[in-house]
Amino acid sequence: MVGKAYDCVLNPLGAVRFLFDKEVGSGPIDAHGRDWGVHGLFTRTLFEDGGLSQVPEINSVPLHSIPANSLVRFRGMVQDMFNSEYYIGAYKDGDAWRTTKYSDVAAVPSCSESSMKIWERRPLYCVPVPGENLWVKDAFTPLDAQLPHSPTCSDPITNRKRSRPEEEMDAEDTEMITDVTETAPDNKRSCEGADLNLETKNCHDDPCNLNMPLGEKKLLPCLVKVYDGLDADLKLNDVVEFIGVLTFDPELTVHPGTVGESVDCIHGSFLDEDISAQLPASRVPRLHSILHRKLSSDQLFQAMPMNTLGQLYPDALSRSSFEELRSSLVARFTEVLGGDGLAAEYLLLHLLSRVHARVEPMAVGKLSLNIVEPRPMKDGSTSFIQMVSHTISTLLPRSHLMSLSLEFLNEKLIAPKKNYSSNRLMTGDLQLADGTHLMLDETVLRSGQLNDIGLQNVHFLKNMMEWQKVEYDFEFYKMEMSTDVAVLVLSAARSRLFPSDVVLPLRPTRGFSSDFPVENLWRWRIYLAAARAGDHTIDPTIQKVLEEELVSARQEDRSLGPEVFHRWLTLARLLSLSYGESTLSLERWNMVREMERRLTERLRVC
Template identity: 25%
Template sequence: MVSSLLSEALSSPTDVLLSFYDAYDHGALDDFPKAVAKHFSDIFRTEEAFSEIPPLIPSRSYNDRALVRFRALVQDTSLSPEIYLSRLRDGKCGGWGMTETPQGDGDDSDFDFNHLRDSSVLWAVSVPGETEWYQSASDGHPLARADQHVESLRAHKYPIPGGTHYGVQIKMYINSGNDIPKTTDVLNFVGILSNEPQVLHAESDESIIVPTLHVLFVREHHLNIFEASPEPFQHHVREELLSWIADEALGGDRDAAEWVLLTYVARVQSRTRSLNPPSLTLSHFPSPTSSLPPLPALCHLLSLILPLHVTLSLSLDMLNSVPFAPESVNEDLHSGYLQLAQGTAVLMTESGIQEGKLIERGVLNVRTIQQVIDTQTLAYKFPFSEFSFPTDINFVILAEGTKSALFQTDVTFPLNSPSTSDLYKLNSDIKLPSIDKLEAFRRLILSAKAGNIEVTEAISEHIQEDFVRQRKTDDAMSPEDLKRTITLARLICLTMYDSSVTVDGWERAKELNRRRMARFA
């Protein structure tokens, strides 16, 4: 019975919805959308069943009213709700894209107002920066990749200009009040796909036909897609990961590799106490020569081990022309480069910044980037107001000089006399570890990024006493130094699968920072 219902839901979700409606208590229609969500989520409750739902991706065609799943970033929640008839005049189910059969010259107003309901309307896009391996692993099988650029409707609503993606109008029928999805949430929407008109902006009747997903149920998406490993932490995996990053992308600089790793596994710990992920500048990172690839090898290497990764090759032209913050234009929210999912790793290169002038937009973009680095909030611009929304984005900046030309970061780490040819390689020149080793690297990173760690009372006392001893010999030590070293110790212990900060982790953090300071000497 379950398998036949599963098969029918996959092949004809509309028929399953209509059958469920016919059997439902019509005296409780207010609860019908919640019942629909439970009914369909029960059908696809197992991972095996869920993976059978076709994913919505660019360059693939779908039948009208096909059942699809769309792992997407919520880009715009400001669209007006839509009124629909929950029960049509013929007694059939309304909503989910099902409307009245045309009645010729009949009176369209002959309906029961008590059957009017409203649906929430959102705009969602493919998750920006989602790496190929992570996309494949999240969906249970490799996804077909577009081998050419795919034009997407309303491309200005995607954070990365020119990026291949799917943009979809989302219609949700559960009245969730303030619990509707928020901007930059990443969710798995499962529903019936159709093509419907969308009004371009409130002051015009002009509309275009866009892909529209009528949501049956929503499943949360967690960044860590790996189950807990039955094996204990293996110290050599962490060491091999650091050596691989150093040797293949950072000219053999192992300390630089550790700073990069720790920066990218960090996340916001507490917004009230401003415990944000540290930002990092790798200084003395030379620009590529004309005979070398334009992007550093680190870009490709990171895409092999991180789930969400975006490279921003900064230039004055880019800063002066491309928005980095979302902005409402004619009541339509245009996206910006930094409207990214929580957990996204951003690598910014400054090699393209030459002499020139920043115009007003460029100055605003620099301020926007710095605001996100400092506060982990991104300001959305509206005609008469500005609202800040929380972010959780990791930043590493590659700077040619002794520090970043435009930004201030929490940590600056000078690369150790790198050879330019060791930093810029073709993808094919990067030596790859085995598939099993790569998966171990990915598992370590995602486990560390999702992990929680505490500072016990005993280790807290040890740290305080140690800090007091250090202040006696170095009065330049400040509370900020203490805060930074504790954060570093947390991250080190997370990458070693510890549940709490250890004395060893504290000592490692002190030594790592000591070696960093020695570079400046």
């Protein structure tokens, strides 16, 4: 029996070239490049045969310990998207065609243009997911993950046995083994020597600014290059897990401003425009993506390694479990909020809210919440706020606490802005992935003067809360980008800067609890994700009853406007989903009306 001619994990480029050689032997080269079965092979190896656990994640292991040209993973947010770049994808070496796909630099011999194929790929600048909580990072780091090591003479590819008889190769395949083995990465060559100092500079004009979100300094960004038009389903701020080839070429470790006389004028002119040159490989790893999968909030748990999902109860999404989990979670929120059961109910519905439709300019489904504590708290405002923040970060995949001090608001813009000198989008604190929870601490805001930057930042936050849009500044024009970020405002008095959908004066009856039991954590997490992603409809018969009630309520109180009716319908939808129900019932509608009645009474005496 003959050994495998490739190893997708230890020598991915060898596998790619093996499939390329096999394809070229059966016909002419496609001028635009083809897959040659690469995606199918890597999908089977990683997801069907369990190979994914052997692939290291860039930010889970030291980068210098990963050999260059090995297979790696990177989970991040698409922060910037660049124009497609052209590269020499295949060239003729004597009578044989070679491919440089999934590589940075092509060592192409002198040949005519007819002896090479120019293809294109799309560079994406990806950063660690802003606000991603520690339990998610831990869940995506399998306990059995191993660092790859380059094949050596004592462990040749040709000596590895296949586990399935149907993988036997014919004589033509066997002849290719020697050539493929020679393409294995050099055992001594890795990303060693790369300068991994991640201290970022404040100046946005620095072309090497890592542009990290929310001041992140411990994790690495990544320049991901996507092939075969697979970037068509990706957009700005998507959370994606990329699986591909990690490359490290010394020629890309310097900035074009330091390139010496060894680079000719023509090469230098292209280098100045090359985003790869602006972001040296010594600071930004290169990943040539072979596979990727989007990780929206409702897809996150399915993408976690099986050893993590095994902690979840198999009946976590049954109807009875939904009610049980809801009851226990509301009880936990009640403890956190000092015994205020009404506040616990509103907090749960707030955490389940999401934008499920847009009727311009409205974002249907959002539910911003302002929790007000007018009296001094025994534990102090800071500890209470940290307690609520800790509770949310323990349950939700992505969250961020923003302290709205006067210094913070006046210091820098929190919305992204395009820098045309470096041709990059400079990030801001509001460039967040959909499904992120944002908590605004207004208790630290003291009297003072907002400068122009502060006024703009207040405008950005109000725009996000009201319309779920963030204004990106492209210098010559501004563009509103849709987002889906639930916003919770904590304040000592009703916020005048940031009007919320629901204003809730807190009425604690006992001390605030910081204890958070761990036995139900995973069940609560999967419950929140499932309830948030659920579909919901209103039966026509119920809809008629609701219309009559809304007309009656309007006759009794002329101050009720469309925004109140919209809030009631949103609350009714979220309440139904919190019980695992896909349709609205009169029981849930009456529960919402009772919650709103109690809230109105509380606001009258606030």
